[in-house]
Amino acid sequence: xxxxxxxxxxxxxxxxxRAYEDTMRGRIDEEKQQIVLPGVSLTPEQIREIxxxxxxxxxxxxxxxxxxxxxxxxxxxxxxxxxxxxxxxYRMPIIRENTLVIAVSQSGETADTLAAIREAKQWGARxxxxxxxxxxxxxxxxxxxxxxxxxxxxxVASTKAYSSQLxxxxxxxxxxxxxxxxxxPVTSVEMIAMLERLPFQVEEMxxxxxPIHGIAxxxxxxxxxxxxxxxxxxxxxxxxxxxxxxxSYIHSEAYAAGELKHGSLALIEDGxxxxxxxxxxxxxxxxxxxxxxxxxxxAYVIALAxxxxxxxxxxxxxxxxxxxxxxxxTPALAVVxxxxxxxxxxxxxxxxxxxxxNLAKSVTVE
Ligand code: F6R
Numbered sequence: 001x002x003x004x005x006x007x008x009x010x011x012x013x014x015x016x017x018r019a020y021e022d023t024m025r026g027r028i029d030e031e032k033q034q035i036v037l038p039g040v041s042l043t044p045e046q047i048r049e050i051x052x053x054x055x056x057x058x059x060x061x062x063x064x065x066x067x068x069x070x071x072x073x074x075x076x077x078x079x080x081x082x083x084x085x086x087x088x089x090y091r092m093p094i095i096r097e098n099t100l101v102i103a104v105s106q107s108g109e110t111a112d113t114l115a116a117i118r119e120a121k122q123w124g125a126r127x128x129x130x131x132x133x134x135x136x137x138x139x140x141x142x143x144x145x146x147x148x149x150x151x152x153x154x155x156v157a158s159t160k161a162y163s164s165q166l167x168x169x170x171x172x173x174x175x176x177x178x179x180x181x182x183x184x185p186v187t188s189v190e191m192i193a194m195l196e197r198l199p200f201q202v203e204e205m206x207x208x209x210x211p212i213h214g215i216a217x218x219x220x221x222x223x224x225x226x227x228x229x230x231x232x233x234x235x236x237x238x239x240x241x242x243x244x245x246x247x248s249y250i251h252s253e254a255y256a257a258g259e260l261k262h263g264s265l266a267l268i269e270d271g272x273x274x275x276x277x278x279x280x281x282x283x284x285x286x287x288x289x290x291x292x293x294x295x296x297x298x299a300y301v302i303a304l305a306x307x308x309x310x311x312x313x314x315x316x317x318x319x320x321x322x323x324x325x326x327x328x329x330t331p332a333l334a335v336v337x338x339x340x341x342x343x344x345x346x347x348x349x350x351x352x353x354x355x356x357x358n359l360a361k362s363v364t365v366e
Contacts, residue, residue: 104131240275306324
């Protein structure tokens with residue numbers, strides 16, 4: 001059942017090209033170069049009326065929603081808020097007319113996410129679900145459902161479900177952007193082509209993972225480390241940090257690169273590993289200056305950079321390269337080496353990677 005892999009997690013990491021393809025299948029009209037989402041019954045008029053979007057989710061799904069916010073705002077210009085489902089319910093969220101609430105959940109059974117949906121519905125919001133499980137509670141309670149088709153995820157640590165949620169957000173953002181006219185046809189055609197290349201690019205990345213193993217050997221003895229990034233790299237840093245924590249039991253923190261000097265820089269000592277995500281071209285210069293900041297305090301820097309940005313080798317101790325794509329799509333590629341890094345680190349420490357201590361796959365209690 002593990003298909004020759006040592007663990008479900010490794011198998012599921014390798015299933016991502018397939019999960020991406022399945023999640024896109026039938027949703028791209030090649031002739032019209034348009035996104036079609038059969039489970040979403042929002043009409044163009046209804047999309048035009050949406051004043052705000054609120055996304056609710058827990059854990060890894062919350063991290064996917066953070067990427068989703070950037071994607072949907074960029075492609076639709078509709079303001080998006082993201083809330084942890086467990087916080088949303090109790091903060092008296094302002095749900096005005098024409099609010100769309102998007103609940104993100106792999107299992108579709110997370111208690112807090114379900115409670116957030118019910119709260120939103122009570123105040124008249126329209127609820128859309130992004131979930132991986134057909135017939136799940138979240139799918140049943142939402143008006144519109146956008147299924148991720150990642151297939152069953154067995155490992156407690158989410159990998160292919162997260163990355164397929166990113167694909168779902170790309171499709172949704174483009175769908176709404178095309179309908180609103182906020183996504184111009186030229187960009188749209190380009191994005192579709194790039195989206196369709198992602199599975200091949202992930203496959204290629206999975207073939208070249210040796211350097212990551214070496215980096216895992218380096219961090220396996222550490223007690224704590226930092227992930228830093230800006231923009232989408234910051235959202236991805238949070239997911240990378242959670243992944244490492246939950247399976248390797250090494251403490252890590254994700255920090256917005258620009259925030260370091262407002263406090264956490266004090267924790268950087270000689271040898272502290274800092275994993276610097278620098279895949280967003282427009283923010284590169286700023287991130288590089290943050291890398292220099294931590295280097296000057298003795299940090300051991302592992303940078304994640306776009307292919308061709310070899311100048312990072314001058315500043316960082318190690319560089320992991322990510323293939324180029326449309327900037328919004330980069331997290332769907334950059335997540336792969338970060339998953340593998342968490343995986344190898346945990347495996348080197350002899351942990352039960354598929355069943356980390358204290359955690360359950362589906363959290364059906366509040
Ligand atoms: C981490 C992980 C959890 C889940 C969270 C929400 O790897 O899997 O953080 O993402 O418990 O679960 P779902 O998506 O099923 O609502």
